[in-house]
Amino acid sequence: xxxxxxxEIQQLHLAGMETALPNxxxxxxxxxxxPLDILLHLIRKQKMDVFDIPMATITSQYLNIIDSNKxxxxxxxxxxxxxxxxxxxxxxxxxxxxQEVDEEGNEIxxxxxxxxxxxxxxxxxxxAEELDEFPRMQRDVFxxxxxxxxxxxxxxxxxxxxxxxxxxxxxxxxxxKSEVLHRVILETMTVRQQxxxxxxxxxxxxxSFHELLHDHQNxxxxxxxxxxxxxxxxxxxxxxxxxxxxxxxxxxxxxxTQADKARI
Amino acid sequence: MLTRNIEALILASDExxxxxxxxxxxxxxxxxxxxxxxxxxxNHYADRGIxxxxxxxxxxxxxxxxxxxxxxxxxxxxxxxxSRSILETLAIIAYQQPTTRAEIEVLRGIKVSSSIIAxxxxxxxxxxxxxxxxxxxxxxxxTSKQFLSDFGLNSLQDLPDSAQLMDINETQQEALxxxxxxxxxxxxxxx
Numbered sequence: 236x237x238x239x240x241x242x243e244i245q246q247l248h249l250a251g252m253e254t255a256l257p258n259x260x261x262x263x264x265x266x267x268x269x270p271l272d273i274l275l276h277l278i279r280k281q282k283m284d285v286f287d288i289p290m291a292t293i294t295s296q297y298l299n300i301i302d303s304n305k306x307x308x309x310x311x312x313x314x315x316x317x318x319x320x321x322x323x324x325x326x327x328x329x330x331x332x333x334q335e336v337d338e339e340g341n342e343i344x345x346x347x348x349x350x351x352x353x354x355x356x357x358x359x360x361x362x363a364e365e366l367d368e369f370p371r372m373q374r375d376v377f378x379x380x381x382x383x384x385x386x387x388x389x390x391x392x393x394x395x396x397x398x399x400x401x402x403x404x405x406x407x408x409x410x411x412k413s414e415v416l417h418r419v420i421l422e423t424m425t426v427r428q429q430x431x432x433x434x435x436x437x438x439x440x441x442x443s444f445h446e447l448l449h450d451h452q453n454x455x456x457x458x459x460x461x462x463x464x465x466x467x468x469x470x471x472x473x474x475x476x477x478x479x480x481x482x483x484x485x486x487x488x489x490x491x492t493q494a495d496k497a498r499i
Numbered sequence: 500m501l502t503r504n505i506e507a508l509i510l511a512s513d514e515x516x517x518x519x520x521x522x523x524x525x526x527x528x529x530x531x532x533x534x535x536x537x538x539x540x541x542n543h544y545a546d547r548g549i550x551x552x553x554x555x556x557x558x559x560x561x562x563x564x565x566x567x568x569x570x571x572x573x574x575x576x577x578x579x580x581x582s583r584s585i586l587e588t589l590a591i592i593a594y595q596q597p598t599t600r601a602e603i604e605v606l607r608g609i610k611v612s613s614s615i616i617a618x619x620x621x622x623x624x625x626x627x628x629x630x631x632x633x634x635x636x637x638x639x640x641x642t643s644k645q646f647l648s649d650f651g652l653n654s655l656q657d658l659p660d661s662a663q664l665m666d667i668n669e670t671q672q673e674a675l676x677x678x679x680x681x682x683x684x685x686x687x688x689x690x
Contacts, residue, residue: 269609314609363586365659370564372649373578377562
């Protein structure tokens with residue numbers, strides 16, 4: 236913590252020291268959620284009346300706590316110091332004869348604003364505790380779900396399985412609706428040719444399965460190309476990716492294949 | 500049969516199933532019959548390992564809180580405890596919504612770090628409702644349906660102690676020194 240902050244605490248501390256203090260156990264600032272939390276801790280622990288806070292006692296106790304936490308983070312030190320000076324100011328105003336009156340001539344207690352703040356904060360502190368006790372999803376109660384552990388775990392793109400690829404192929408065949416004839420035909424197309432066709436098509440970048448088979452209008456071409464895809468996949472030349480069930484299947488050259496090409 | 504159908508629909512649905520959705524699915528069954536069947540089911544499950552709960556205005560089966568210690572063993576990881584700063588910030592947003600970060604800071608008496616707000620947004624418990632029409636146009640935060648669902652609430656009315664909160668509203672307004680929200684607030688809902 237830097238020297239100016241420390242000096243400032245020291246100064247405030249000296250100014251607030253004239254009251255004898257009951258010995259309070261040392262506290263760590265980390266355990267508190269800010270200045271209001273500390274003040275409430277002091278007030279409740281000593282069973283003080285929140286509407287009639289003994290400013291002198293509270294001020295010196297507060298300063299003691301701040302002072303004993305020398306390695307206070309400068310970022311949060313500001314708020315604790317602002318509260319320290321507020322307390323100092325209130326303490327001195329309490330010593331003066333009351334001069335402040337509201338519109339109806341009633342005396343204004345200088346502590347009113349701080350009391351309001353403390354009560355409001357204490358209320359939310361309590362509500363927060365109650366909120367924490369509500370049966371919480373994934374902690375106290377569970378529901379039926381596919382991935383119960385978490386929604387924010389990063390999952391790698393899942394690889395499509397063979398079944399998904401086969402059923403996608405089934406859909407393509409179904410769409411063709413061409414009549415099936417039992418006819419012996421010459422093999423006009425080879426798997427080797429189609430392997431070349433697929434790798435060349437994928438040079439441009441990834442393609443969806445349906446896109447790749449789009450231009451093949453007959454069953455033989457479709458089957459041969461499909462066999463080529465299976466062969467390339469088996470040899471890890473291409474990657475087959477499906478983001479979720481029934482999603483479009485994407486084909487792309489494996490990273491190692493792309494690297495090979497780059498080297499050539 | 501109606502009871503059985505409702506039971507099956509609620510179990511099969513991924514999200515809490517609203518009364519209107521149920522009734523629409525069960526056409527032409529009378530609303531009163533659906534209500535009665537839900538009541539029967541709710542009572543039927545009252546003492547079981549799973550319970551029928553009305554969550555975020557929909558019906559859902561959930562495991563009983565009493566079984567939590569056993570059920571959690573199904574998974575390796577346990578959800579992390581929520582820090583007091585997160586819980587306090589969430590509580591303030593839940594009761595004061597729509598509210599800004601500056602207003603939360605006044606109530607807590609300490610800076611609200613960006614990571615707290617970011618954490619609440621990431622869990623989808625809190626969402627940005629719009630911007631407040633004051634200099635700087637700060638974000639207005641409110642709680643989401645996910646918040647209701649994860650805390651097992653049917654609506655914001657189910658939050659604890661709201662009656663008592665009304666009593667101290669005046670004190671709070673004093674503490675916040677805020678003008679009436681209705682005059683200054685402008686919603687740009689982008690949900």
